[in-house]
Amino acid sequence: MNLVYLSIGTNLGNKIENLKNAISRLSSIVTIDSISSVYETEPLNVQKQDNFLNIAIEVQTNFPPLELIEKLKKIESEMGRVLSELNKPRIIDIDIIFYNSIILDEVRIQVPHPRAHKRAFVIFPIMDLNPAFVHPILNKSLMEISKNLSNQRISKLENVDIEKIR
Template identity: 45%
Template structure:
Protein backbone atom coordinates (compact mmCIF):
# COMPACT_ATOMS: atom_id res chain seq x y z
CA UNK A 1 0.00 0.00 0.00
CA UNK A 2 1.10 3.55 -0.60
CA UNK A 3 1.29 6.29 1.98
CA UNK A 4 -1.41 8.93 1.77
CA UNK A 5 -1.01 12.43 3.22
CA UNK A 6 -3.64 13.31 5.81
CA UNK A 7 -4.55 16.46 7.73
CA UNK A 8 -6.72 16.09 10.81
CA UNK A 9 -8.48 18.55 13.08
CA UNK A 10 -8.94 17.77 16.78
CA UNK A 11 -11.24 19.47 19.25
CA UNK A 12 -12.46 19.05 22.82
CA UNK A 13 -14.39 21.09 25.36
CA UNK A 14 -15.19 18.68 28.20
CA UNK A 15 -13.08 17.37 31.07
CA UNK A 16 -9.32 17.81 31.01
CA UNK A 17 -9.12 19.22 27.50
CA UNK A 18 -5.31 19.04 27.17
CA UNK A 19 -5.34 15.42 28.38
CA UNK A 20 -8.09 14.62 25.85
CA UNK A 21 -5.95 15.96 23.00
CA UNK A 22 -2.91 14.07 24.29
CA UNK A 23 -4.89 10.81 24.48
CA UNK A 24 -6.28 11.34 20.98
CA UNK A 25 -2.80 11.90 19.54
CA UNK A 26 -1.52 8.75 21.24
CA UNK A 27 -4.42 6.70 19.85
CA UNK A 28 -4.05 8.20 16.37
CA UNK A 29 -0.38 7.17 16.32
CA UNK A 30 -1.56 3.58 15.76
CA UNK A 31 -3.12 4.51 12.41
CA UNK A 32 -1.38 7.72 11.30
CA UNK A 33 2.30 8.58 11.30
CA UNK A 34 2.01 12.06 12.75
CA UNK A 35 4.45 14.64 11.46
CA UNK A 36 3.64 18.27 12.19
CA UNK A 37 1.40 19.37 15.06
CA UNK A 38 -0.04 22.84 15.41
CA UNK A 39 -0.26 24.90 18.54
CA UNK A 40 -3.40 24.51 20.61
CA UNK A 41 -6.03 27.16 20.02
CA UNK A 42 -8.87 28.07 22.37
CA UNK A 43 -12.13 28.71 20.58
CA UNK A 44 -15.44 30.13 21.68
CA UNK A 45 -18.30 27.72 20.90
CA UNK A 46 -20.35 28.23 17.74
CA UNK A 47 -24.07 27.59 17.23
CA UNK A 48 -24.66 26.13 20.72
CA UNK A 49 -23.22 28.93 22.84
CA UNK A 50 -24.03 27.63 26.34
CA UNK A 51 -21.03 25.31 26.64
CA UNK A 52 -17.34 25.53 27.57
CA UNK A 53 -14.70 26.85 25.17
CA UNK A 54 -12.99 24.35 22.88
CA UNK A 55 -9.34 23.50 22.50
CA UNK A 56 -8.49 22.84 18.85
CA UNK A 57 -5.39 21.75 17.00
CA UNK A 58 -4.39 20.28 13.64
CA UNK A 59 -1.96 17.54 12.72
CA UNK A 60 -0.38 16.48 9.45
CA UNK A 61 0.79 12.97 8.75
CA UNK A 62 0.63 9.95 6.51
CA UNK A 63 -1.35 6.74 6.55
CA UNK A 64 -1.73 3.58 4.50
CA UNK A 65 -5.44 3.47 5.33
CA UNK A 66 -8.06 4.41 2.72
CA UNK A 67 -10.26 7.41 3.60
CA UNK A 68 -13.49 5.59 4.54
CA UNK A 69 -11.58 2.99 6.55
CA UNK A 70 -9.66 5.80 8.27
CA UNK A 71 -12.96 7.45 9.20
CA UNK A 72 -14.17 4.18 10.74
CA UNK A 73 -10.97 3.85 12.76
CA UNK A 74 -11.19 7.48 13.92
CA UNK A 75 -14.80 6.98 15.07
CA UNK A 76 -13.62 3.92 17.03
CA UNK A 77 -10.91 6.03 18.69
CA UNK A 78 -13.44 8.73 19.60
CA UNK A 79 -15.74 6.13 21.17
CA UNK A 80 -12.85 4.48 23.04
CA UNK A 81 -11.87 7.88 24.44
CA UNK A 82 -15.40 8.42 25.72
CA UNK A 83 -17.22 10.38 23.04
CA UNK A 84 -20.95 9.77 22.96
CA UNK A 85 -23.43 10.95 20.36
CA UNK A 86 -24.91 14.28 21.40
CA UNK A 87 -26.40 17.48 20.06
CA UNK A 88 -24.89 18.68 16.78
CA UNK A 89 -22.32 21.38 17.60
CA UNK A 90 -22.74 20.53 21.28
CA UNK A 91 -20.09 19.76 23.88
CA UNK A 92 -17.79 16.82 23.24
CA UNK A 93 -14.98 15.00 24.96
CA UNK A 94 -13.11 14.59 21.67
CA UNK A 95 -13.78 15.30 18.02
CA UNK A 96 -11.40 14.19 15.27
CA UNK A 97 -12.14 15.31 11.72
CA UNK A 98 -10.41 14.32 8.51
CA UNK A 99 -9.80 17.71 6.91
CA UNK A 100 -8.00 16.59 3.76
CA UNK A 101 -6.17 13.61 2.30
CA UNK A 102 -3.95 14.99 -0.44
CA UNK A 103 -5.90 15.50 -3.67
CA UNK A 104 -8.58 13.01 -2.60
CA UNK A 105 -12.10 14.23 -3.36
CA UNK A 106 -15.00 12.30 -1.84
CA UNK A 107 -18.65 13.22 -1.56
CA UNK A 108 -20.42 10.34 0.13
CA UNK A 109 -23.00 9.98 2.86
CA UNK A 110 -20.28 9.11 5.39
CA UNK A 111 -17.41 11.34 4.33
CA UNK A 112 -16.78 14.49 2.31
CA UNK A 113 -13.19 15.42 1.43
CA UNK A 114 -11.93 17.99 1.69
CA UNK A 115 -13.98 18.77 4.81
CA UNK A 116 -17.02 20.70 3.56
CA UNK A 117 -16.95 23.52 6.15
CA UNK A 118 -13.18 23.86 6.49
CA UNK A 119 -13.07 27.18 4.61
CA UNK A 120 -15.64 28.75 6.99
CA UNK A 121 -13.95 27.86 10.28
CA UNK A 122 -11.18 29.95 11.78
CA UNK A 123 -10.75 27.33 14.54
CA UNK A 124 -9.79 24.84 11.80
CA UNK A 125 -7.88 27.13 9.46
CA UNK A 126 -5.72 28.90 12.07
CA UNK A 127 -4.10 25.69 13.37
CA UNK A 128 -3.97 24.17 9.87
CA UNK A 129 -2.24 27.27 8.46
CA UNK A 130 0.46 26.91 11.15
CA UNK A 131 1.51 23.49 9.90
CA UNK A 132 0.47 23.59 6.22
CA UNK A 133 0.17 27.22 5.07
CA UNK A 134 0.53 26.37 1.38
CA UNK A 135 -1.78 23.33 1.45
CA UNK A 136 -4.30 23.56 -1.37
CA UNK A 137 -7.80 22.54 -0.28
CA UNK A 138 -10.65 22.67 -2.76
CA UNK A 139 -8.50 24.72 -5.12
CA UNK A 140 -7.57 27.32 -2.49
CA UNK A 141 -4.48 27.91 -0.37
CA UNK A 142 -5.14 27.44 3.38
CA UNK A 143 -3.40 30.71 4.28
CA UNK A 144 -5.53 32.61 1.76
CA UNK A 145 -8.71 30.98 3.08
CA UNK A 146 -7.77 32.08 6.60
CA UNK A 147 -6.97 35.63 5.46
CA UNK A 148 -10.35 35.84 3.69
CA UNK A 149 -12.35 35.09 6.85
CA UNK A 150 -13.95 38.05 8.61
CA UNK A 151 -12.31 39.09 11.88
CA UNK A 152 -13.81 37.41 14.96
CA UNK A 153 -12.13 39.36 17.76
CA UNK A 154 -10.92 36.95 20.43
CA UNK A 155 -13.14 34.04 19.38
CA UNK A 156 -10.00 32.04 18.49
CA UNK A 157 -6.71 32.53 20.34
CA UNK A 158 -3.42 30.65 20.25
CA UNK A 159 -2.44 29.08 23.58
CA UNK A 160 0.84 27.42 22.59
CA UNK A 161 2.22 23.90 22.42
CA UNK A 162 0.11 21.09 23.86
CA UNK A 163 2.94 20.11 26.21
CA UNK A 164 2.84 23.57 27.79
CA UNK A 165 -0.81 23.06 28.79
CA UNK A 166 -0.41 19.76 30.59
CA UNK A 167 -0.27 19.94 34.40
Protein backbone atom coordinates (compact mmCIF):
# COMPACT_ATOMS: atom_id res chain seq x y z
CA MET A 1 0.00 0.00 0.00
CA ASN A 2 1.08 3.55 -0.72
CA LEU A 3 0.64 6.48 1.66
CA VAL A 4 -0.88 9.47 -0.14
CA TYR A 5 -1.92 12.94 1.00
CA LEU A 6 -4.78 14.48 -0.96
CA SER A 7 -5.97 18.08 -0.83
CA ILE A 8 -9.67 18.77 -1.40
CA GLY A 9 -11.16 22.21 -1.95
CA THR A 10 -14.51 23.71 -2.91
CA ASN A 11 -15.95 27.21 -3.28
CA LEU A 12 -19.27 26.63 -5.07
CA GLY A 13 -22.65 25.53 -3.78
CA ASN A 14 -23.02 23.79 -0.41
CA LYS A 15 -19.35 23.47 0.39
CA ILE A 16 -19.73 21.13 3.38
CA GLU A 17 -21.94 18.81 1.30
CA ASN A 18 -19.35 18.93 -1.50
CA LEU A 19 -16.64 17.80 0.93
CA LYS A 20 -18.90 15.04 2.30
CA ASN A 21 -19.69 13.86 -1.21
CA ALA A 22 -16.01 13.82 -2.22
CA ILE A 23 -15.03 11.87 0.91
CA SER A 24 -17.81 9.36 0.31
CA ARG A 25 -16.74 8.82 -3.30
CA LEU A 26 -13.06 8.60 -2.35
CA SER A 27 -13.80 5.95 0.27
CA SER A 28 -14.86 3.61 -2.54
CA ILE A 29 -11.43 3.75 -4.23
CA VAL A 30 -8.94 4.29 -1.38
CA THR A 31 -8.63 3.53 2.32
CA ILE A 32 -9.05 6.76 4.27
CA ASP A 33 -6.77 6.83 7.32
CA SER A 34 -7.51 10.33 8.59
CA ILE A 35 -9.13 13.62 7.70
CA SER A 36 -7.90 17.07 8.68
CA SER A 37 -9.91 19.89 10.15
CA VAL A 38 -11.83 22.08 7.72
CA TYR A 39 -10.10 25.34 6.79
CA GLU A 40 -11.56 28.43 5.17
CA THR A 41 -9.31 30.36 2.82
CA GLU A 42 -9.56 33.24 0.42
CA PRO A 43 -9.01 32.39 -3.24
CA LEU A 44 -5.43 33.04 -4.35
CA ASN A 45 -4.69 35.57 -7.08
CA VAL A 46 -8.36 36.30 -7.83
CA GLN A 47 -11.12 38.53 -6.52
CA LYS A 48 -14.90 38.31 -6.40
CA GLN A 49 -15.12 34.61 -5.59
CA ASP A 50 -16.48 32.86 -2.53
CA ASN A 51 -13.94 31.63 -0.03
CA PHE A 52 -12.81 28.03 -0.26
CA LEU A 53 -13.26 25.26 2.25
CA ASN A 54 -10.23 22.96 2.25
CA ILE A 55 -9.30 19.69 3.88
CA ALA A 56 -6.55 17.14 3.53
CA ILE A 57 -6.92 13.41 3.80
CA GLU A 58 -4.36 10.71 4.39
CA VAL A 59 -5.14 7.62 2.34
CA GLN A 60 -3.71 4.22 1.49
CA THR A 61 -3.94 2.95 -2.07
CA ASN A 62 -2.58 0.29 -4.38
CA PHE A 63 -3.16 2.49 -7.43
CA PRO A 64 -0.03 3.94 -9.03
CA PRO A 65 0.00 7.76 -9.28
CA LEU A 66 -1.26 8.05 -12.87
CA GLU A 67 -4.14 5.65 -12.29
CA LEU A 68 -5.05 7.41 -9.04
CA ILE A 69 -5.13 10.86 -10.67
CA GLU A 70 -7.44 9.50 -13.39
CA LYS A 71 -9.81 8.21 -10.71
CA LEU A 72 -9.71 11.55 -8.88
CA LYS A 73 -10.49 13.46 -12.08
CA LYS A 74 -13.40 11.09 -12.69
CA ILE A 75 -14.80 11.88 -9.22
CA GLU A 76 -14.44 15.61 -9.92
CA SER A 77 -16.28 15.21 -13.21
CA GLU A 78 -19.06 13.10 -11.65
CA MET A 79 -19.53 15.82 -9.03
CA GLY A 80 -20.00 18.44 -11.73
CA ARG A 81 -16.58 20.01 -12.02
CA VAL A 82 -16.02 21.61 -15.38
CA LEU A 83 -12.38 22.05 -16.31
CA SER A 84 -12.00 25.62 -17.44
CA GLU A 85 -9.65 28.50 -16.91
CA LEU A 86 -7.16 28.48 -14.06
CA ASN A 87 -8.34 29.96 -10.75
CA LYS A 88 -12.05 29.79 -11.54
CA PRO A 89 -14.64 28.78 -8.92
CA ARG A 90 -15.03 25.03 -8.58
CA ILE A 91 -17.47 22.63 -7.03
CA ILE A 92 -14.59 20.31 -6.10
CA ASP A 93 -10.85 20.09 -6.61
CA ILE A 94 -8.95 16.97 -5.55
CA ASP A 95 -5.16 16.97 -5.87
CA ILE A 96 -2.43 14.48 -5.04
CA ILE A 97 0.03 16.43 -2.92
CA PHE A 98 2.39 13.70 -1.73
CA TYR A 99 2.58 10.06 -2.80
CA ASN A 100 4.87 8.25 -0.35
CA SER A 101 8.01 10.34 -0.73
CA ILE A 102 8.39 9.85 -4.46
CA ILE A 103 9.28 12.57 -6.93
CA LEU A 104 7.44 12.30 -10.23
CA ASP A 105 7.50 14.81 -13.07
CA GLU A 106 5.31 13.77 -15.97
CA VAL A 107 2.98 15.63 -18.31
CA ARG A 108 -0.20 14.46 -16.53
CA ILE A 109 1.06 14.53 -12.95
CA GLN A 110 3.75 16.07 -10.78
CA VAL A 111 4.39 14.75 -7.29
CA PRO A 112 4.89 16.42 -4.93
CA HIS A 113 2.39 18.97 -6.19
CA PRO A 114 4.62 21.70 -7.63
CA ARG A 115 2.96 24.59 -5.74
CA ALA A 116 2.07 22.81 -2.49
CA HIS A 117 4.83 24.52 -0.50
CA LYS A 118 3.46 27.94 -1.52
CA ARG A 119 -0.11 27.30 -0.38
CA ALA A 120 -1.29 27.55 3.21
CA PHE A 121 -4.56 25.86 2.24
CA VAL A 122 -2.54 22.75 1.32
CA ILE A 123 0.17 22.73 3.99
CA PHE A 124 -1.89 23.53 7.12
CA PRO A 125 -4.50 20.77 6.64
CA ILE A 126 -1.78 18.19 5.95
CA MET A 127 0.06 19.44 9.05
CA ASP A 128 -3.03 18.40 11.06
CA LEU A 129 -2.32 14.86 9.92
CA ASN A 130 1.48 14.71 9.93
CA PRO A 131 3.40 17.91 10.83
CA ALA A 132 6.73 16.09 10.69
CA PHE A 133 6.24 14.92 7.09
CA VAL A 134 9.27 15.97 5.05
CA HIS A 135 8.78 17.45 1.59
CA PRO A 136 10.86 15.13 -0.62
CA ILE A 137 12.25 17.91 -2.83
CA LEU A 138 12.72 20.73 -0.32
CA ASN A 139 13.85 18.35 2.44
CA LYS A 140 11.92 20.44 4.98
CA SER A 141 9.15 19.42 7.35
CA LEU A 142 5.69 20.82 6.79
CA MET A 143 6.12 22.70 10.06
CA GLU A 144 9.19 24.45 8.62
CA ILE A 145 7.43 25.17 5.33
CA SER A 146 4.43 26.67 7.14
CA LYS A 147 6.59 29.43 8.61
CA ASN A 148 6.88 30.97 5.13
CA LEU A 149 3.10 31.07 4.66
CA SER A 150 2.12 33.45 7.46
CA ASN A 151 1.03 36.12 4.96
CA GLN A 152 -1.84 33.92 3.68
CA ARG A 153 -5.18 34.14 5.48
CA ILE A 154 -6.44 30.78 6.64
CA SER A 155 -8.93 29.93 9.40
CA LYS A 156 -9.62 26.58 10.99
CA LEU A 157 -13.38 26.05 11.34
CA GLU A 158 -13.69 24.81 14.90
CA ASN A 159 -17.43 24.11 14.67
CA VAL A 160 -17.17 21.57 11.82
CA ASP A 161 -16.16 17.99 12.62
CA ILE A 162 -15.37 16.44 9.27
CA GLU A 163 -14.65 13.06 10.90
CA LYS A 164 -18.40 12.75 11.51
CA ILE A 165 -18.88 12.90 7.76
CA ARG A 166 -17.48 9.42 7.15
